[in-house]
Amino acid sequence: MARMHTRRKGQSGSKRPSTLQVPQWLDKDASWIEKTIVEMAKGGSSPSMIGMTLRDQYGVPLVKVVTGKRISEILRENNLQRRVPEDLRNMIAKATAIRRHLEGSKKDLVSRRGLQLVESKIHRLSRYYRQTRVLPADWKYSPEQAAVLLR
Numbered sequence: 400m401a402r403m404h405t406r407r408k409g410q411s412g413s414k415r416p417s418t419l420q421v422p423q424w425l426d427k428d429a430s431w432i433e434k435t436i437v438e439m440a441k442g443g444s445s446p447s448m449i450g451m452t453l454r455d456q457y458g459v460p461l462v463k464v465v466t467g468k469r470i471s472e473i474l475r476e477n478n479l480q481r482r483v484p485e486d487l488r489n490m491i492a493k494a495t496a497i498r499r500h501l502e503g504s505k506k507d508l509v510s511r512r513g514l515q516l517v518e519s520k521i522h523r524l525s526r527y528y529r530q531t532r533v534l535p536a537d538w539k540y541s542p543e544q545a546a547v548l549l550r
Contacts, residue, residue, distance in 0.1 A: 429466040
């Protein structure tokens with residue numbers, strides 16, 4: 400699939416495990432994994448960082464296969480879910496960094512174009528989250544309040 404704002408193809412990503420069954424060699428049970436997810440979230444880790452840590456350090460191939468629930472569902476059950484979804488939050492952080500750069504480099508037209516592209520992705524993603532009721536219907540992105548959303 401092509402990227403959103405270019406004519407190039409995207410980079411390949413990591414591959415998911417081939418079988419959706421709990422491996423025989425896995426010595427961690429569902430309750431231990433859920434407890435670890437809650438501890439990591441309280442420590443400030445994002446859901447994607449939690450998944451990568453469980454995969455790389457503890458050898459858990461997929462949390463959903465072992466526990467029957469996704470990481471975000473476990474966080475929602477324990478009231479640890481963030482107000483803004485992680486992908487939207489990352490896009491807002493990127494736009495904030497570009498705006499900060501443009502304050503000192505007003506003639507950087509390449510960065511200005513990059514800001515336009517990032518903010519169009521933010522608007523598209525926020526429209527999707529409003530339709531799926533992840534965000535409130537009256538939620539709107541504004542660059543002035545972006546720093547507040549990142550907290």
